[in-house]
Amino acid sequence: MILPNGDHDLPAGSLAAVVTYLEMAAAAPARPEREAAPWILWPVAQPGLDWYRDLYRRVGADWLWSSRLSLTDAALSAVLDAPGVVVHALVVDGRDEGLLELDFRVPGECELAFFGVTPSLVGKGAGRWLMNRAVVLAWSRPIRRLWLHTCTLDAPDALPFYLRSGFAPYARKVEVYDDPRLAGVLPPTAAPHVPMITPGR
Numbered sequence: 001m002i003l004p005n006g007d008h009d010l011p012a013g014s015l016a017a018v019v020t021y022l023e024m025a026a027a028a029p030a031r032p033e034r035e036a037a038p039w040i041l042w043p044v045a046q047p048g049l050d051w052y053r054d055l056y057r058r059v060g061a062d063w064l065w066s067s068r069l070s071l072t073d074a075a076l077s078a079v080l081d082a083p084g085v086v087v088h089a090l091v092v093d094g095r096d097e098g099l100l101e102l103d104f105r106v107p108g109e110c111e112l113a114f115f116g117v118t119p120s121l122v123g124k125g126a127g128r129w130l131m132n133r134a135v136v137l138a139w140s141r142p143i144r145r146l147w148l149h150t151c152t153l154d155a156p157d158a159l160p161f162y163l164r165s166g167f168a169p170y171a172r173k174v175e176v177y178d179d180p181r182l183a184g185v186l187p188p189t190a191a192p193h194v195p196m197i198t199p200g201r
Contacts, residue, residue: 003174012199015064015179017151020159021171024146027139028166030132034125041100041133044087047080049073051096055089059099059116061190063154066180068114086137090117090130097121098130102138110138112148122155131165151175153194 010016044051053076056068068076079085084105090098098117104110112134117126138146148167150158163169180186181196188196 010176012197013179013182014176015153015194016174016176017153019149019151019173019175020169021149021173022147022162022167022169024135024165024167025144027135027146030135031128031165033129033132037125037129038092039098039126039129040091041130042089042091042096044089047087049076049080052076052080052087055096055099056114057186058097058118060114061186062119063116063158064180064186064191064194065114066185069180069185070183085113088133088137090121090126092121092126098126100130100134100137102134104141104143108142108144110141110143110146112138112146115148116155127161131161135165153191 053069056065059065068079071079080087082105084103086102086104088100088102089096090100097120099114101112101114102110103113115130115134117130121127135146146167148162150162179196181188181190182198
């Protein structure tokens with residue numbers, strides 16, 4: 001459905017975000033990164049569900065990441081154990097503080113499915129370090145494009161960061177979904193910059 005120009009009402013309890021899709025048609029050169037970075041990239045061959053949900057929540061709760069938290073154990077296992085889905089953790093001082101998930105299930109493509117670091121690493125260069133390695137890992141396979149999507153509920157610098165990393169926008173959509181805080185998927189304190197509107201108020 002194509003939305004006509006103008007304002008559109010949302011029911012209480014719903015969120016709306018403008019989603020931008022971006023792609024990279026050839027491996028972009030590495031961007032300058034922090035020298036002697038204290039991080040390592042750990043490939044996680046068989047991610048445990050509790051481990052994955054904990055890291056996903058710590059990386060994404062401030063930006064209302066919730067899609068993977070809503071999945072049953074069986075559904076999440078089916079994704080993480082699928083051939084072509086590759087998960088890495090950014091590790092600092094023995095702690096997992098960043099998530100990189102690449103999805104090669106569509107032949108010739110790689111989706112940067114989830115990417116981010118915990119609040120403790122924001123602004124310290126860890127995101128750039130992780131992206132440089134994500135691009136290398138993605139293009140180490142025979143793909144024609146690397147793509148991702150981000151939205152207006154994501155970190156404010158996410159879209160500019162992806163543009164600086166060599167991605168180009170190619171599509172835009174509006175996503176409407178139930179507020180995960182009202183469903184108990186995320187705590188009410190998550191993303192305080194996005195006000196909750198409770199049904200019945």
